[in-house]
Amino acid sequence: MDATGTWEYHGPAELGKWLKTEQRNNKVRFQLELQRGSPSYNSGWIEGEFELHDKSGTFQKTFYGRLCEITFQFFSNHVEISQSAGSDSDCGFGNNVWAQGRLKRKSRSIPKFTNNDPRTGD
Template sequence: MLYYKLLLIVLLNAKSIKPPTLQGTYKADYGKDAFKILQIYNDVRHHKTYFYMELNRGAPSYNSGAFYGEMAATAVKNHFTYIYKELGGGCKLSFVRSHNRIVVKTVEGSCPFGGNVYADALYDLISSKNPQWFIDRKGQKIRFNKTPPWKYIF
């Protein structure tokens, strides 16, 4: 009986622990013109995680691409996946957080980022704030909570 009372006291006094999220802005820098930006928005109210990526290969081709999608948590802590199903695409990305970094890997298929432009990289955290919006390639300010990926038109 004493054991249960102690357990109850510990549980009542314990601070609530939030599950880890990936929210924030990340960047992989490859020199003068080449970069990869990753913004991850955590929608606590709807239990969704959205991401926007903008990638640029730099000189000499300056090939670039951008994508907006929703990712899902996996059974592994700090591990999220994204599967591109639109238009019959076969792209699967893995997002794994370790400290202040995220490793993005193409796990399956080909991802729609443009000629020889891949999401794969080690991204460093530059801001842990939950981004509320992103600026797309047309210069439009897109709010994560107002325009989910399935409503956004590139």
């Protein structure tokens, strides 16, 4: 299973999820952007790395003393993500923004990662 690629989900009211991944051996680097959509347009962004075991891996990071945990389950044409620990704010996301859902693979190429959170405009 090669987890490298670009993954997306587009839902109602401008809800969206975008994931970039690059697998090297059993390590996966990722950047995940989330958009809650209308009416609040709250959003979130996180990046990191996790170990891939078979087809799944779990990212864990402590922000301000609170655990954020996101699990990734890869399939050939989609990835399922779930926020298994931490609230929206524990992962640095806006109100009612959660890392969960199924994203379709858009590309198998190594994506171009941003240097910073793309929502900041830097």
